[in-house]
Amino acid sequence: METTEISVDIDDSILVERAQAGDYGAFNELVSRHDRKIYRLAKRIVESAEDAEDVLQDTFLKAFEHLDNFQGNSKFYTWLVRIAVNESLMKLRKRKTSRTVSLDEPAGNGEDPVVREIAVWDGDPEQRYSQEELRALLDGAIQELKPSFRTVFLLRDVEELSTEETASALNLSIPAVKSRLLRARLDLRERLTRLFKKKGDDLFAYL
Amino acid sequence: MLTCKDFLREISDYLDDTCDPTLRNDLQSHIKECPNCWVVFDTTKKTVNVYKGTEPQAVPETVQKRILAAIEKRQEAKKQAATGPPK
Incomplete structure (x- = not known):
């Protein structure tokens, strides 16, 4: 052909x-x-x-x-x-032979997710930073997550795979995907809020 | 009544709009009354969107060339396997 x-x-x-x-x-x-x-x-x-x-x-x-x-x-x-x-x-x-990389590790210790940074963001990060700067900030934040959490987040929220597709790609159960996604989202939210919040505009921490 | 902890546990499903309607209504009522949870929800939504919205960087040209060359090699091998060795 x-x-x-x-x-x-x-x-x-x-x-x-x-x-x-x-x-x-x-x-x-x-x-x-x-x-x-x-x-x-x-x-x-x-x-x-x-x-x-x-x-x-x-x-x-x-x-x-x-x-x-x-x-x-x-x-x-x-x-x-x-x-x-x-x-x-x-x-x-x-x-990483010395550091175990497993997707089967338990998702956290079963405790409720915790939120510390409660503040609105200072405008739209896409307007405040160049694409390059923003990419570096986002990459930096996601590197802080454990591989098992960031992989779930990337597949679900960046690559837009469904929960089922993500579960099947990673050999995880659907509840495991959901619980990792929740933690990954809240964890990233925490890190990004520290970067993007309006200075001096924190609400009282709760929970 | 839903507590803030309940709201946090469900925030992901609420964001994806995958909760059942009763729970969704309860979550909606909570967020209207609770400014903290509203902020957490809003910044979680923005977190997801900012990751979704950022354009990927171009693959370095040298890498692109290397990959295409590697694929071409396989393509040639496949062609030859299909047509037999060159005379």
């Missing part, structure tokens, strides 16, 4: 069909459509740009190798995210 010109309006599923039929240009278009987001996801999980580059390459090579197994039951992007998460976690486990 000859490589044809690809317009931006073409749906991923059409490109996948073309790639499965041997149109390599279609596969390369899928790579350039999704590489930024996959790179960002990998970088936030593995905490290293260099490792994220390897993850990115391995993810697309795996996707290419296994393209015929992709059934189209999920979105191509969701399938790609699953591969990238597996590759990232493998990388993380390999690197």
Whole structure:
């Protein structure tokens, strides 16, 4: 099959069909459509740009190798995210031999989530900071979370996978995904509020 | 009556709008009365949105090239496997 010109309006599923039929240009278009987001996801999980580059390459090579197994039951992007998460976690486990990286660890100690910083934000962070500055702040905050929490947050809230898709990608139960998501969101809220709050405008801490 | 602790436990589902209608109404009533919980809810929502809204950085060009070259190599190998070795 000859490589044809690809317009931006073409749906991923059409490109996948073309790639499965041997149109390599279609596969390369899928790579350039999704590489930024996959790179960002990998970088936030593995905490290293260099490792994220390897993850990115391995993810697309795996996707290419296994393209015929992709059934189209999920979105191509969701399938790609699953591969990238597996590759990232493998990388993380390999690197951090001294520190256990497990997604099965209990989500906190069963206590109620705690909120300390209660303050409105000073305007819209997207207006206050450049994209670059904001990205650095957000990346810094998320690195503080345990891998098991930040991975759930990234899949649910950044990559917009459903609870079920996240549970299945990470081999977790649905309640485990929900409880990690709650804690991750509140934890990040806490950290971002410290950065973005209106100075001198704290409400009394409660709970 | 819902307490602030109850509200916090449910805040994630409330944000995703996945609670059952009775609970949602109770949470809604609580947030109207409780400025602290309102702020926590508002800043949690903003936290999720700011992560969702930030554009990903471009992949460095050298990395992009390396990846495309690696894929091309596999594509060539696949082509050859399908058509047999070159004469």
